[in-house]
């Protein structure tokens with residue numbers, strides 16, 4: 001039985017490059033690439049970055065879909081995905097650390113007014129803005145999972161006040177932890193920066209809508225590295241125009257690439273990046289090879305998704 005790599009994201013990583021890496025861990029494995037899948041009946045494990053609805057049905061003996069990252073919402077959204085097929089993610093602490101760095105970079109840019117200085121340089125203007133102090137600034141991290149905790153820790157290490165929000169209540173050193181929808185309004189109302197690291201599920205899709213933006217602290221910056229479909233984008237634009245929040249940094253959007261006619265592109269209070277905040281897989285690649293081995297030896301698989309819960 002064989003592992004098929006079909007990443008569909010060549011600008012990020014080619015199927016061949018991942019195959020080469022995996023063969024270092026498991027040299028005798030039958031690992032194929034999307035361009036040359038061979039007999040589809042032999043494919044029992046599929047590794048993807050992007051996934052299209054019905055894709056699993058191409059492989060009659062498929063047992064496992066292994067995502068090359070953490071977000072599996074597109075796979076679980078496939079209503080033709082057979083119940084028997086398991087779905088695994090990667091525990092990507094390397095990309096988690098990169099996402100923490102990304103969020104910190106945008107927060108520090110505002111704390112030190114770097115955008116304002118860059119703009120006034122173009123006008124040959126000499127004007128001071130007092131730096132904002134980390135110890136008097138609250139960062140809320142929404143989603144305290146594997147990546148969210150790395151993000152929260154990075155802000156703690158940089159002496160910010162950190163509050164967090166998750167589904168179940170957590171006890172994390174140095175972080176005031178909130179849980180459940182009842183506590184969300186207070187969290188977004190208090191924070192100077194809201195960093196969202198949530199998975200998309202039935203509960204979080206469309207979470208950031210006009211009703212929630214109405215409770216944001218008007219000086220807040222919203223940084224979304226989770227998934228784009230958690231944001232009702234027209235509501236975000238209206239909220240920014242109405243001054244309900246100060247700005248938004250979006251690494252993920254409802255539709256990617258972002259359509260050319262999206263008002264987000266040219267909005268003065270929006271900064272966009274093309275889904276790059278978490279980039280490298282690092283050592284997590286080894287777990288794809290390990291799951292291939294475990295699948296064929298009947299051992300418990302790593303990082304399985306709870307399909308009912310959605311993450």
Ligand code: NDP
Nearest residue numbers: 070071143144145146147148166167168198199203226278
């Ligand atoms: P985890 O599954 O480890 O954690 C998810 C967190 O979200 C948990 O704390 C969970 O709560 C919380 N959560 C889920 N549903 C709700 C809800 N309804 N209300 C409140 N909290 C909720 O995920 P990761 O931290 O590893 O990754 C998070 C997401 O980041 C991924 O799903 C993916 O979408 C995105 N991502 C984006 C990347 C990028 O480059 N932009 C790269 C990698 C990931 P609890 O702890 O109680 O279960």
